Amino acid sequence: MTARALMVAAPRSGGGKTTVTLALLAALKRRGVRVGAAKTGPDYIDPTFHAAITGRPGLNLDSWCMNPALLATVLHAATQEVDVLVVESAMGLFDGLVAPQGARGAPADIAARFGIPVVLVLDVSGQGQSVGPIAKGFATWQPDVHVAGVVLNRVASARHASLTQGAVQAAGLEVLGTLLRQPGQPLPERHLGLVQAREHGGLTDWLEKLADKAEQELDLDALLAAAQPLPNLQAAMQGGMHSMLPPPGQRIAVAEDDAFSFLYGHLALFWRQAGAELVPFSPLADQAPDPSCTACWLPGGYPELHAAKLAAAHTFKEGLTQFATQHPVHGECGGYMVLGQGLEDAAGTRHSMVGLLGHSTSFARRKLNLGYRQATLEAECVLGPKGACLRGHEFHYASVLEAGADTPLATLVAGDGTALGPCGGQRGNVTGSFFHVLAQHLTFL
Template sequence: MTARALMVAAPRSGGGKTTVTLALLAALKRRGVRVGAAKTGPDYIDPAFHAAITGRPGLNLDSWCMPPPLLATVLQAAQQDVDLVVVESAMGLFDGLVAPEGARGAPADIAARFGIPVVLVLDVSGQGQSVGPIAKGFATWQADVPVAGVVLNRVASPRHARLTSGAVHAAGLPVLGTLLRQPGQPLPERHLGLVQAREHGGLTDWLEKLADKAEQELDLDAILATARPLPDLSHLLHGAGAQAAMLPPPGQRIAVAEDDAFSFLYGHLALFWRQAGAEVVPFSPLADQGPDPSCTACWLPGGYPELHAGQLAQAEHFKTALQHFATTRPVHGECGGYMVLGQGLEDAQGQRHQMAGLLGHATSFARRKLNLGYREATLQMDCLLGPARSRLRGHEFHYASVLEPGADQPLAALTAGDGTDLGLCGGQRGLVTGSFFHVLARVPDLT
């Protein structure tokens, strides 16, 4: 049976999408609904919360990075053995690049392509009847993006609920719930978003309270009724398109760093690597573990090494084992992993810590500068990510800066999502590669 789907979206970031999504997932799972989830756009943190509730891999759907066959493959994976897929929108519903149409990285691209109805979350704090025109504008902006109803968030009082609900009804849309404003912050945040699910000691209790709130303040039956069956994706799943866009396994047995410092590995990469017959073997640098010697490749994902720089500097076995591994097998570091492959990492207090020394650069978190956006990378030489001249799509999201560039060969030439030339990035020395670039997919070359 085909699963049904709905999307939780909002006019902007910070409007309550994640809270509503997690509340829905927790409450519906409590009801016995088999729920799955996905996040539009590049993001690691929210999908980890989805996974904590659903017990399924956290997956991403990105219309700029992923061509339609790969999008369909990820969505097919998200709906396996579930009744309902809840897709959480990134940013605002229509936010993305200016072009190309339907592949801008906007959440609306996903809703339109797969006919997924939208539950629009409106933060009504500081507003009354003005929420009506906002709701109507979003509902009529793009004909193939169906807005099925509205959840009013941060409602101050019963009178406020009546005012805002009346305005939404006047706009021709149903109100699917009114979430009352609560003091305090529901989940702690840090510089890349929410604190990771794995670090949230009270997560289980918090999710139970969130499910209680959903049962009390959301019309769960009405929200379930908005969901539509996903379309038949079989015509996109077969053929060379999806396979050509997937990043193939970098080895038969892949040692992957996994702990509080290294956790930003995209769920679809690990899932498809396993489906291709590879084995993912986790290890913890923070526990002073090195990559399993039986592995054929090592991957250091992004994360928060800047918060654990002192502990990583003292992890002598990890560094020695990684150095030995790299003499005969490929090692790749993304973002935080790239920082750890360098000569040193300067923490927020300006103290420098010795890192693995497999590449020549050094980085600083004390000298912060936000780097954020879509990226296309063209590999300069053959490496673990693919042959020279291969093109990859992904993103950058980091505050760290390069203190010392080192003298390694560059890994890739980088352009922004709008085509702006960003120059060369990363480093490559022998079998070791790394950059701040996070890869989501390959650009298919089907010629």
């Protein structure tokens, strides 16, 4: 049976997409529907909440980083043994790079390419009938993007509901739910987004309450009816795996705990499908990588919040240093910070890190670095041969205090074509940078 899909989108970030997505997933699962989820754009945290509900890997779909064949391959993986796939959009529905059309990184690219109907979440706080023109504008902006209906969020009262519902219906759109405003913040946040799902002790109870709210305030039957079958993805997948980053080793030691958790679901899934084994270990528990592994991957995360504990993790530091004498070690963002000489926490206290690369970083001297990146490798390494192009992103507040003298890992270009110069470092078997890789960059098919 072909899976059906719908996309939950909004005009902007912070409008309630994640709340609506999680509520819908939780309520449909309660009904016995086999639900799956995906997130457009580069995001680690929301997919972990999706996975907590669905029991399936949280996957990402990104039209700038992934060519069409790889997009189809990831989407196909997300629909296995699934009745309904809910795709949560990043940012606003049409937000992305200026060009190229259809590959801007915008959620609308995904909706248009695969014919996924859009449920538009409108935060109506402070608005009345003005929501009608907003809904109509989004519904007519791009002809190949179908807005199936609207969910009104943060509705203040029955009168407010009547005003906003009438305006949306006058715009020719169906109202698929009216979520009443709730006091307080439903999920706590920190500097890189929501606090991780793994850190919520009461997550199960919170999701049950969210499912209750969905049953009371969303039209679940109408939302299910809005989901449409996906096209046959088999032909579109031709060559998709060629763009996937190959496994860095046969047995990959992967740091996994509250400090290291930002490993993309599609990488882990396809590395396993390629025959690799992922062997987790916890630096925060002072564990070293399993010496039987053939590579070590230190994902991003929040090492700046655990710098003192990592500095005192002597078994981890010594074990990783020994491991690196024989096998490749790669660190992304937070992992890169830990591979350096030192890490300055938010209070300005410097903590000694592993020291396998020469740089030092600071979370006290914050500067937001955010955006798409294309990286060209300066030399052969665990990520690929010299000259290979990778696509991904940067998202961090940490800054480099001391650059060190290591050979740069890659040369970066921003998504808009702006040259950003060299990044990261490599020394022997050790590589790292603030750059997060999503896929190899091959010619778009």
